[in-house]
Amino acid sequence: MKPARPKTPARKPIGRPKGSNMIPTDPVQVYCRLRPMQSTKDVSCMRVTSDTTVVITPPESSANFRTTTSKEIQTTFSYVFTSDVKQRKIFETVALPLVENLIHGRNGLLFTYGVTGSGKTYTMTGELQDAGIMPRCLDVIFNTIATYQTKKFVFKPDKLNGFDVQSEVDAMQDRSQELLQRTGRPGKRRKVDSDGDSNPTVAHERNESQSVAVDTDNVYAVFVTYVEIYNNSVYDLLDEDDIRNNRTLQSKLVREDGNKNMYVHAVTEVEVKSAGEAFELFQRGQRKRRVAHTEMNAESSRSHSVFTIRLVQARLDPEGEYVMQYKPNVCVSQLSLVDLAGSERTNSAKTTGQRLREAGNINNSLMTLRSCLEILRENQTRGTNKMVPYRDSKLTQLFKNYFDGEGQVRMIVCVNPRADDYDETIQVMKFAEMTQEVHITRSNPVKFDLGLTPGRRQVNKIKETRGKLERGRVEAVDLNIDIGPMYSLFGRFPQLETITSDNDQVILSLIQFLEQRINKRNMLRADLQKKQEDFRRILRGIEQENGSLKSEVVMLKNVNTHQEKKISALEGHLCKTETKINILSRELNNANDMVRNLQQEVRDRELALNQRSIDKQRVKQRYNTKMRVETNKLTRELEIKLHQEREQLQNQMKLQEDKLRQVKQIVGDNNINPASSRDHAPELTTRVVSPDRDRISRKVAYYDRIAVSNPRYRRSQSADRWIDHRPQTLVPIGTVLQPLMQRRRSVTQLTSPKEITDGASRYCLVAQEHDTDGELETKLYKGDILPTSGGGAQVVFNDMECLKQSSPKARKRTGPREEGMDQVDISTSTETKRPRVIPS
Numbered sequence: 001m002k003p004a005r006p007k008t009p010a011r012k013p014i015g016r017p018k019g020s021n022m023i024p025t026d027p028v029q030v031y032c033r034l035r036p037m038q039s040t041k042d043v044s045c046m047r048v049t050s051d052t053t054v055v056i057t058p059p060e061s062s063a064n065f066r067t068t069t070s071k072e073i074q075t076t077f078s079y080v081f082t083s084d085v086k087q088r089k090i091f092e093t094v095a096l097p098l099v100e101n102l103i104h105g106r107n108g109l110l111f112t113y114g115v116t117g118s119g120k121t122y123t124m125t126g127e128l129q130d131a132g133i134m135p136r137c138l139d140v141i142f143n144t145i146a147t148y149q150t151k152k153f154v155f156k157p158d159k160l161n162g163f164d165v166q167s168e169v170d171a172m173q174d175r176s177q178e179l180l181q182r183t184g185r186p187g188k189r190r191k192v193d194s195d196g197d198s199n200p201t202v203a204h205e206r207n208e209s210q211s212v213a214v215d216t217d218n219v220y221a222v223f224v225t226y227v228e229i230y231n232n233s234v235y236d237l238l239d240e241d242d243i244r245n246n247r248t249l250q251s252k253l254v255r256e257d258g259n260k261n262m263y264v265h266a267v268t269e270v271e272v273k274s275a276g277e278a279f280e281l282f283q284r285g286q287r288k289r290r291v292a293h294t295e296m297n298a299e300s301s302r303s304h305s306v307f308t309i310r311l312v313q314a315r316l317d318p319e320g321e322y323v324m325q326y327k328p329n330v331c332v333s334q335l336s337l338v339d340l341a342g343s344e345r346t347n348s349a350k351t352t353g354q355r356l357r358e359a360g361n362i363n364n365s366l367m368t369l370r371s372c373l374e375i376l377r378e379n380q381t382r383g384t385n386k387m388v389p390y391r392d393s394k395l396t397q398l399f400k401n402y403f404d405g406e407g408q409v410r411m412i413v414c415v416n417p418r419a420d421d422y423d424e425t426i427q428v429m430k431f432a433e434m435t436q437e438v439h440i441t442r443s444n445p446v447k448f449d450l451g452l453t454p455g456r457r458q459v460n461k462i463k464e465t466r467g468k469l470e471r472g473r474v475e476a477v478d479l480n481i482d483i484g485p486m487y488s489l490f491g492r493f494p495q496l497e498t499i500t501s502d503n504d505q506v507i508l509s510l511i512q513f514l515e516q517r518i519n520k521r522n523m524l525r526a527d528l529q530k531k532q533e534d535f536r537r538i539l540r541g542i543e544q545e546n547g548s549l550k551s552e553v554v555m556l557k558n559v560n561t562h563q564e565k566k567i568s569a570l571e572g573h574l575c576k577t578e579t580k581i582n583i584l585s586r587e588l589n590n591a592n593d594m595v596r597n598l599q600q601e602v603r604d605r606e607l608a609l610n611q612r613s614i615d616k617q618r619v620k621q622r623y624n625t626k627m628r629v630e631t632n633k634l635t636r637e638l639e640i641k642l643h644q645e646r647e648q649l650q651n652q653m654k655l656q657e658d659k660l661r662q663v664k665q666i667v668g669d670n671n672i673n674p675a676s677s678r679d680h681a682p683e684l685t686t687r688v689v690s691p692d693r694d695r696i697s698r699k700v701a702y703y704d705r706i707a708v709s710n711p712r713y714r715r716s717q718s719a720d721r722w723i724d725h726r727p728q729t730l731v732p733i734g735t736v737l738q739p740l741m742q743r744r745r746s747v748t749q750l751t752s753p754k755e756i757t758d759g760a761s762r763y764c765l766v767a768q769e770h771d772t773d774g775e776l777e778t779k780l781y782k783g784d785i786l787p788t789s790g791g792g793a794q795v796v797f798n799d800m801e802c803l804k805q806s807s808p809k810a811r812k813r814t815g816p817r818e819e820g821m822d823q824v825d826i827s828t829s830t831e832t833k834r835p836r837v838i839p840s
Contacts, residue, residue, distance in 0.1 A: 023441055023442075024441075024442040025439040025440060025441050025442060026408060026439065026440055026442050027436060027437070027438070027439050027440070028373075028409045028410070028411065028435050028436060028438050028439075028440060029078040029094075029409075029410045029411070029436075030077050030078055030410075030411045030412075030413060030432045030433075030435050030436050031077055031078050031079050031080070031081065031090075031093070031094055031410070031411070031412045031413065032054060032075075032077040032079075032080045032081065032412075032413045032415065032432070033080075033081040033085070033090065033119065033123060033412055033413070033414050033415070034046065034048070034054075034080070034081065034082055034083045034415060034417050035083060035118055035119040035414065035415065035416045035417070036083040036084075037083070037417065037418065038418075042418045042419070042420070043059065043418070043419040044417040044418065044419065045057050045058070045059050045417060045418070045419040045422050045425075046415070046417040048080055048082055049074075050080075051079055051080055052076055052077055052078065052079060052080060053074060053075070053076050053077075053080065054074070054075050054077070054080055054429075055072050055073070055074050055075075056072065056073045056074075056075065056422075056425075056426065056429065057071060057072050057073075058071065058073070058422060058426075059419035059420075059422055061419065061420070061422075062419075062422040062423055062426075073426070073429075075429045075432070075433055076433065076436075077413070077432065077436070078436070079093055079094075081093075083417075086130060087123075087126050087130045087131060087132055087133070087136070088130075088136070088207075088208075090123065090133065090412075091132075091133050091136040091137075091208075094110065094133070094410055094412060095110060095133045095136065095137055095410075096140065096212075097408075098110055098137075098335055098408060098410065099137050099140050099141060099212065099335065100212045100213075101333075101407075101408060102141070102309070102311050102333050102334070102335045103141070103144055103145075103212050103213075103214055103311065103333075104333075104446065105313070105331045105333045105446030106333055106407060106408065106443055106446070107333055107334055107335070107336075107401075107402065107406055107407030107408070107443065108334075108335045108336070108407050108408050108409075108410070109335075109336045109338070109399060109402040109407055109408070109409045109410070110133070110335070110336070110337055110338065110410050110411070110412070111336075111337075111338030111339070111340055111411055111412075112124055112338070112339055112340060112411075112412045112413075112414055113340050113411055113412070113413050113414070113428065113431070113432070114340075114342055114343075114413055114414035114415055114416075114428055115342045115343055115415075115416065115421060115424040115425060115428060116341075116342030116343070117342065117416060118342060118414040118415055118416045118425075118428075119414045119416075120301075120339055120340065120342065120412075120414045121301060121339055123412055123414055124337060124339045125286075125339075128205070131205070131207040133337065134279075134282065134307060134337050135207060135275070135279055136207050136208045137309065137335065137337070138275035138278050138279060138309070139206055139207055139208035139209075139275050140208050140210060140211060140212065141222060141275070141309065141311070142222070142274055142275045143208065143209065143210065143211040144211040144212050144214050145214060145220040145222070145311075148214065148216065148218065148219060148220050148457075149219070149220055149221060149222075149273060150219045150220065150221050150323060151168075151171060151175070152171070152174075152175055152178075152271055152273065153166060153170075153171040153174035153175055153178075153271070154166055154168075154171045154219070154221065154323055155221045155223075155271070155312045155314075155330070156174070157223070157269045159266070160257055160258070161257035161259075161261060161263040162257065162258075162327075162330075162332065163312050163327075163330055163332060164327060165314060165323055165324070165325045165326070165327060165330060166325075167325065168322065206275070215313075216455075216457050216458070217315060217316050217320070217454060217455070217456050217457055218313045218314065218315060218316070219313065219314055219316060219323050220311060220312070220313045221271060221311075221312045221313075222271070222272050222273075222278065222309065222310070222311055222312075223269045223270065223271050223272070223309075223310040223312065224238075224269070224270055224272055224278050224281055224282075224307070224308065224309055224310070225238065225264070225267050225268065225269050225270075225306075225307075225308045225310070226238050226281065226282060226285035226305070226306070226307050226308075227252070227264055227267060227305070227306050227308075228285075228289055228290070228303040228304065228305045228306070229303055229304040229305075229306070229365065229394050229395050229398075230290055230302065230303035230304075230358075230361075231303075231357070231358065231361045232361055232364070232365060232393060232394050233251040233394065234251060234252045234253075234254060234264055234394050234398070235249040235250070235251055235252065235303075236249065236250075236252055236264070236266075236267050236268050237249075237284075237285030237286075237288050237289060237305075238267075238268040238270060238281060238284065238285055239268050240268070249288070252264045252265055252266060252267060253265045253266075254394055254397050254398050260401070261401050261406065262397060262398055262399070262400050262401055264398070269310070278309075282307060285305075285307075289301070289303060289305055290302040290303050290358075301339065301341045301342065302341060302358045302362070303341055303358075303362075304338065304339070304340050304341050304362075304365065304395055305338070305339045306336055306337070306338050306398070307336075307337045307338075307339075308334050308335070308336045308337075309334065309335045309337070310332060310333070310334040311332070311333050311334070311335075312330060312331070312332050313330075313331050313333075314329055314330045314331070315329055316456050316457060316460075317456075318456065319456065319460060320456030320457045320458075320459055320460035320461075321460050331446050333446075336399070336402075338399075340366070340395075341362045342362075343362065343363055343366050343424065343427070343428070364393070365393045365394070365395045365396075368389065368392045368393035368395065368396050369393070369395060369396055370431055370434075371389060371392075372388050372389060372390060372396050372403065373403075373431075373434065373435055373438050374434065375387075375388050375389070376388060376403060376438050377434065377437050377438050380438070380439055381437075388403075390403075402440070403438075403440065404441070405440055405441025405442070405443060406443055407440075407443055408440070408443075409440050411432070411435060413428060413429070413432040415428060415429070603789050604789070606787065606789050607788075607789035610786055610787060610788060610789065613786055614786060614796070617784065617786075617796060617798070621798060720743065720761050720762045721743045721744070721745075721759055721760045721761055721762065722741040722743060722744035722745070722760065722762045722763070722764055723744070723745055723747060723755070723756050723760045723762070723763045723764065723785070724741060724744045724745065724746040724747070724764050724766070725746075725747055725748075725750070725763065725764065725765045725766065726746060726747075726748065726766045727748065727766070727767075728748050730766065730768065731768055731776060733776065733778050733803060733805075734805070735778075735803050735805060737803060739764070739766075739780055739801075739803075741764065744764075745760065753791065753792040753793050756785055756793050756795070757785065757787055757792075757793045760785055761784065761785055762782065762783070762784060762785065763782070763783045763784070763785050763795045764780055764781070764782050765780070765781040765783075766778065766779075766780055767779050767781065771804070773806070775804060775805060775806055776804075776805065777802060777803070777804045778802070778803040778804070779800060779801070779802050779803075780800065780801040780802075780803070781797055781799075781800050782797070782798065782799040782800065782801070783795045783796050783797035783798055783799070784796050784798065
């Protein structure tokens with residue numbers, strides 16, 4: 001930006017880093033287009049002073065009115081288009097050179113930039129009466145390559161930003177498949193985005209009739225893609241799968257191909273054969289593009305749209321008939337037409353919610369574009385090598401190659417001269433003027449010269465036309481091709497009219513002409529004779545070759561007949577073998593079924609046997625338990641009877657003792673003095689037995705009873721095979737009694753069922769622990785091993801042995817003293833007075 005002064009100083013030349021003078025560069029060409037005023041009440045703040053200069057006057061309502069040092073600001077562009085300029089002039093000035101570069105194999109980038117409502121979409125698309133840049137580019141391209149296009153599917157995308165060359169057979173198959181899909185699938189109603197209904201749809205009419213120079217020995221094909229960058233994500237607007245499956249668009253990735261070119265991965269590339277077909281695809285994508293209503297624009301674009309035209313061209317073969325199927329000779333050039341979403345301020349547009357988020361992403365992407373261009377300019381002017389942040393935005397990442405020198409870049413700045421939009425417009429002007437200071441490395445021209453003869457297509461066309469004429473086809477008559485005779489004797493006869501009879505000059509010229517004609521005829525006759533001889537020699541060689549080929553054909557027929565017979569015999573043998581194989585297969589299947597059935601029956605029987613064994617073991621345990629209960633019951637009854645008999649005998653003995661004691665007393669009384677008999681009365685003692693005495697006696701009787709049988713005794717223990725399962729850290733025991741298992745296999749851990757099912761029938765698990773007194777107690781858990789139907793085994797524990805050591809304790813003996821603790825003696829003394837007898 002520069003303030004307007006009486007004398008504008010010349011702009012300083014842009015510095016270049018060292019060594020850059022050897023590389024040709026081109027500046028980014030920026031054009032300015034002014035939008036017409038929408039209302040007569042609006043005030044303009046811009047004035048066009050020349051074809052390249054615009055003067056901007058800050059209005060009093062702007063924020064820069066008081067801060068700017070000068071009232072007028074002057075901006076310079078490559079060209080300034082006023083509001084009354086037609087679309088045709090803009091196309092011829094800006095886009096037509098890019099189309100010429102596209103035809104000649106160079107890339108081009110054209111994008112429109114400006115605030116919301118400045119006319120960017122109109123400049124790119126236009127309307128029915130006055131088409132924009134994009135439809136006119138399509139018209140010029142197809143006007144140029146109309147008669148040089150290949151048939152469809154000769155060039156096919158390889159999904160890696162390149163193209164493969166297919167043969168005519170493969171291309172014909174793809175065309176047939178496309179035709180079947182188009183005719184066999186009924187038309188479905190496409191899902192239209194709600195935001196896309198407001199996008200304008202413009203019917204295509206041919207607006208341009210001009211064409212550019214083209215290499216006639218090349219063949220061409222046009223592919224188009226249409227994507228949008230919405231909220232920093234790339235979406236394919238031509239993706240039919242999303243529409244067919246009734247789902248929202250899926251975001252795409254931006255990747256780098258083998259040639260370091262950026263592209264949208266898995267994008268839909270459609271081959272088009274006319275401008276109308278390409279424009280129809282553009283309209284289809286426009287319906288899905290996101291637009292919305294704001295205060296600044298009724299139909300504001302909420303995303304950056306990129307419509308890419310890719311031109312694929314390749315050389316014809318030396319015969320001028322087919323495409324050379326050599327991928328390195330395929331040249332792909334592209335022209336990207338970008339409609340950037342307008343930058344806007346929240347206060348002016350009054351956006352909220354989702355629209356506010358969209359506006360933030362739009363402004364961020366535009367700021368990233370501005371930052372990249374500023375760093376590029378700084379690197380070029382100051383010779384620095386700063387990293388350009390292309391990856392901060394999908395927009396700059398996608399067009400990285402253009403700024404690195406892989407094509408020509410042009411920009412159209414669309415501005416609204418209304419004074420109310422001054423604050424937004426002045427930022428656009430600053431960015432546009434800064435962009436012009438960025439230089440792009442000029443791309444190298446594509447070389448198509450492969451050393452082939454030029455004019456091959458025309459020669460092939462002449463041959464085809466002559467062939468049609470020789471075959472008498474009517475459609476070859478209307479072809480405007482010069483196919484005159486190859487041999488001509490000479491030009492026209494000279495003028496034979498004479499003015500006077502003695503005009504020898506005419507006769508001399510006629511004689512000279514006839515002599516030349518005779519010489520020419522002799523030369524042509526000799527040439528014809530030579531060609532006839534050559535033709536006869538070639539024909540003779542062909543005849544000889546034909547004869548040898550005939551004999552070879554006869555021999556090959558005989559060989560073929562022999563081979564056919566052999567093949568027939570082999571086919572018969574093959575049929576018999578296949579029949580036998582089928583029979584054997586059926587027998588094998590039947591045998592397999594029988595084996596499976598038998599195996600299943602074996603498993604069922606094993607399961608039944610196991611179940612029977614388990615039931616038998618349970619019955620055995622139940623009867624053993626019953627026998628133990630009955631034995632204990634009988635033992636208790638016998639003990640009770642024995643105890644009763646003992647008590648009876650003890651009572652009888654007590655009675656006898658009492659009687660004997662009384663007798664002893666009576667006998668003793670006869671020897672006692674009368675005095676002492678008076679002093680001592682007979683003493684009666686009664687013994688009362690306490691209940692505790694009865695319990696102790698019963699307890700002693702219970703433990704002192706004699707063993708009758710052992711319910712856990714087994715006679716077949718010597719034939720059992722044991723699994724002795726002991727832990728690794730087993731404390732040695734010092735007992736005299738040790739576990740004795742004659743046939744055993746010791747293990748420390750079980751890892752497989754085969755370890756306990758391999759011939760073993762008994763299982764013993766050894767465990768050690770301390771009892772309540774702190775003594776070591778070793779327990780042996782014993783059980784039976786029973787196989788299961790699934791190939792495993794189960795262990796049924798039915799016995800436990802305990803090995804324990806303890807200190808000996810003193811046992812109290814039962815005697816009269818101890819029995820006295822359980823008895824209470826009650827003594828009753830009776831004193832009887834007798835008369836004392838004194839002997840005389």
